[in-house]
Amino acid sequence: MKKQLLVIGNGMVGHHFAEQLMASDSADEFQLQVFAGEKHPAYDRVHLSEYFEAESAAHLQLGDADFYSRDGINLHLNQPVLSIDRAARKVTTATGEFGYDKLVLATGSYPFVPPIPGREQDHCLVYRTLDDLDAIRESAKGATVVLWWGEGCWVLRRRTH
Ligand SMILES: Cc1cc2nc3c(=O)[nH]c(=O)nc-3n(C[C@H](O)[C@H](O)[C@H](O)COP(=O)(O)OP(=O)(O)OC[C@H]3O[C@@H](n4cnc5c(N)ncnc54)[C@H](O)[C@@H]3O)c2cc1C
Numbered sequence: 001m002k003k004q005l006l007v008i009g010n011g012m013v014g015h016h017f018a019e020q021l022m023a024s025d026s027a028d029e030f031q032l033q034v035f036a037g038e039k040h041p042a043y044d045r046v047h048l049s050e051y052f053e054a055e056s057a058a059h060l061q062l063g064d065a066d067f068y069s070r071d072g073i074n075l076h077l078n079q080p081v082l083s084i085d086r087a088a089r090k091v092t093t094a095t096g097e098f099g100y101d102k103l104v105l106a107t108g109s110y111p112f113v114p115p116i117p118g119r120e121q122d123h124c125l126v127y128r129t130l131d132d133l134d135a136i137r138e139s140a141k142g143a144t145v146v147l148w149w150g151e152g153c154w155v156l157r158r159r160t161h
Pocket residue numbers: 008009010011012013014035036037038045046047048049079080081082106107108109110127128129152
């Protein structure tokens with residue numbers, strides 16, 4: 001009976017962990033389940049900007065396209081973990097509860113937006129995920145002014161018409 005190893009987060013770190021585990025002597029010891037907050041499998045966030053120039057995000061995907069299915073890993077896309085019950089050793093998502101023997105948190109970070117007036121406006125957007133870039137692309141249609149603040153942190157955009 002394999003032990004249940006759950007990874008929360010399918011970013012660069014969560015993906016690298018899965019790759020390293022599968023390449024290690026411990027691979028057969030665990031049934032690996034990965035919970036991704038995003039709908040895309042792990043991608044190269046460092047080169048995120050290239051998505052603006054590409055037709056798709058395929059070239060940014062980390063590892064082989066069939067890495068997870070080939071190695072028998074259950075990848076739960078677009079399924080953020082909502083809570084962790086450490087006493088009962090289980091996590092909860094929108095679809096149910098999943099027990100674990102080992103739990104790895106690889107949840108990364110999020111773009112903090114300072115409490116500046118106007119940040120709640122529709123066209124004030126953050127810049128961290130592929131979905132963020134889709135939102136920026138959509139928002140930029142017909143735009144004439146773009147304000148950029150921070151090191152790839154967030155974008156503030158204003159319509160002038
Ligand atoms: C535009 C850009 C350029 C960058 N350039 C560089 C660079 O040049 N050099 C450098 O060193 N770093 C760079 N970084 C930072 C680098 O991308 C991060 O340090 C790295 O992605 C961190 O990886 P991570 O897996 O720890 O976290 P993340 O990439 O943040 O991934 C964490 C994942 O966990 C998921 N998650 C969070 N909570 C939950 C939950 N409850 N349930 C399920 N999933 C959850 C998130 O959705 C996310 O997909 C850049 C970042 C950006 C945005």
